[in-house]
Amino acid sequence: MIIQFYVNGAKRQVDAPPMKRLLDLLREDLRLTGTKEGCGEGECGACSVIVDGEVINSCLVPACQIEGTEMITVEGLAKDGRLDPLQQAFLECGGAQCGICTPGMLIAARALLDTCARPTRDQIKEAIAGNLCRCTGYVKIIDAIEQAARAA
């Protein structure tokens, strides 16, 4: 089926099977490979993207459900070569190590800061509870999100 939607502000159109996973559609059809697969069953959050303001696991969403939506992926966070304050804070605080969970973390954090400008540490922990990281122990990720919120 033909599906039309917006990704990172640009209008896109793809011809894909209706039950194709949004994750595969992004990675294969649009070659937006920043969105990662860690488990394929909605547990790790590496495939998180923002759809109409909500964070979703793109491995659990079929292509047919995204018609007409507006989507943000990690590739859409930096604008005109300028890093998003969250990306900058991750760089400064050491929020990324191996980097595989980072796109999903940034997406979950972006959605949090879009709705809650000054979150507490507990609110930050809650917001990224669906995003697994095995490298950092989360400490520097939480620090980075706090710093980005302060900087905004």
Place this chain on the structure above:
Amino acid sequence: MAVGQNVYRKDGHEKLTGAARYVDDAALDRMLVGKTIRSHIARGRIKAITFDPAYDWSRVIRADYRDIPGKNYVALIENDQPLLAESEVRHCEEPILLIAAESKLLVEEAARHIHISYEELSPLLTIEESLACAEIIYGTDNIIKRFLIGRGDIDEGFEQADRIIEGEYRVPHQEQLYIEPQGMIAIPRGEAMTVMGSMQCPYYVHKAIKQLFNLSDEQAIVIQTTTGGGFGGKEDYPSVIAAHAALLAYKARRPVKLIYDRAEDIAATPKRHPGIIRHRTGVRRDGRMVASEIDIVFDGGAYVTLTPVVLSRGAIHSLGPYRCDNVRIHARAVATNTPPNGAFRGFGAPQVAFAYEMHMEKIAAEMGIDPLELRRINMLREGDITATGQQLKWSVGAEEVLSEAVERSAYREKRRSISEANRAVQAAGAEDNKRRGIGLSFFLHGAGFTGSGESKMKARAGVEINAEGRPRILSGSTEIGQGTRTIFCQIVADELGASFADVDMEEPDTSRVPDSGPTVASRTCMIVGRVVQLAAREVKEKLKRFVAERYAAPEVELIEGNFVAGGKRLAALSEMAREYIAQFGELRAYAEYASPPDIEWDEENYSGDAYPVYSWGAEVAEVEVDMDTYEVRVHKITVAQDIGRAIHPILAEGQIEGGTLQAVGYGLLEELVWDRGRIINNRLTNYIIPTSLDTPEMETIIVEKQYPHGPFGAKGVGELPMNGAAPAIAAAVLHATGAFINEIPVTPERLQSALEDS
């Protein structure tokens, strides 16, 4: 200076913008998708393999062991693990066949049309079953490897003791759970084979591919792609996946991508070795240990793989950071019909650390000595001698880390006030069914290969400077998230007086970088970092000699990117590099690792300097136990680690925090469930690792007792944090509830049964 500064990591920008390319992000023309067909039984003979005759096999590439041009073994310590099973299978998930097709959908469909029948044999699935020898599956007694470490006179020691205290401790499998599943792409090019993918050790893969395909050094090319975590899990197994992809590519004459999904990754790849560790300790009334007998048994799984070296590290670390003049350590690894266990951060040490630290708690309780005091009485200090007879010559931060962790956490004060509060709650029979507890652990970790490993390995690395004056590091050490690329650049920048921004590292590609040894064993910074520093020094000397000659200056110095003689600036580094290259073609130097002087190791008797130096750690955990549900929550961890020198403090803290949380998972949450040799919770829905909500508040203290032979004084940092959390948490649970934990993870079920026993 770049060393000691929190410069931005070199791979930061690409990882934060989604631009970093991991193996699954690559799309090549004509690339097929591969799949591994595995054993469903733990032990047996393959009777028949049937390919459904009604199915259209023309679209599918099939390969089995007969297609392997060279020897059917995955090169590692011993040639015992076949790349593909021939007639017998020795564990569930053992690879038997390989298939490839145009799409994932098609390859999955084809897999459903393959049927394998077996003659099943009775498997050995646990350490106890293997030791009982009802079946013999390895050698004559199922023992893969045995070590004996002895010092002093153990009988004499026990005679001097006022009390003999015994304990048995059990530790489970643990899954590395890097978030990027394993995967490889193989590309055939004429006689040559290129493989690229997620890995820690390009030269391990290189060696395996060469042997399997009869290739020369040049014909096998291995390239590491951006790697989404390893933790040891990508030390040996990538050789298997690379060779599987390569065999399919070899048959298809097309590129083949072989990516595991999470379920396959957990089910088939190596885990941390489970173990049973027994301590029998002779103690004097004043708390001094005078005899220590330790028996270790690890489950190696179905093939040798890395088990002998894991066992060796476990045995050497099994007395912990303690002094005892009469020691006997007997360590064995047994074979079972389970997937081979392998490398996981700590490599045998976290297992024995749980045992020695819980045993210290037990001794403290039985002798009526404060647990902190008991550790101070027995702790190793500079000049002391370890279980292998090694005299600690330098960089012993034991005292400092213990003091820092205790002071910063207010351990003594909290221990007292919590004890009083718990007693009050109990006495009042209050409704509040929460108990708090605080416990500590004290540990060490030897950095680099064990014994003569590093002097045999002779790690190599190089540095070249291009015509623009930009230094480039040539090393097979990999960036897997821990920061190799960044810290190597910091080391080289400072050695050359160049700017950090100008230095970078060559992509790890065996056709372009030398063998620096594997990226394991907390050796990357301390061992390879040192070699990189020496290579930089060598290239600098080359250029200094050149400049001295050119300007007829007797003494030339390189200061902040400029050559200077007698206080006068002669020329910029970039200028001289350009001239040198114009004249000689290239400006490059290599260096090789040499052990520090006076380091001696006796492989035969397992005695001497087991490691050139140790890193030291102490950790305090504060927990709350719900006495209705037996759930344990860790509120705070204070951890102090002596790592010699933090080349990059934020990266070093990141190692400590991340390793500590993995150890919280080991101690509290992570448990694999087995059914007839098969893992049944091989998914992220039921193998539980810590989330952000499980993260305690962490206070990290870096102690810097510089190591004279490390780059800028640095020692190893990667594995040490894995040793501390499990025993610290169990000690805190003991303090909170009185339940003595001798097996992890401390699940509510296990805590309930420990409480019933106590």
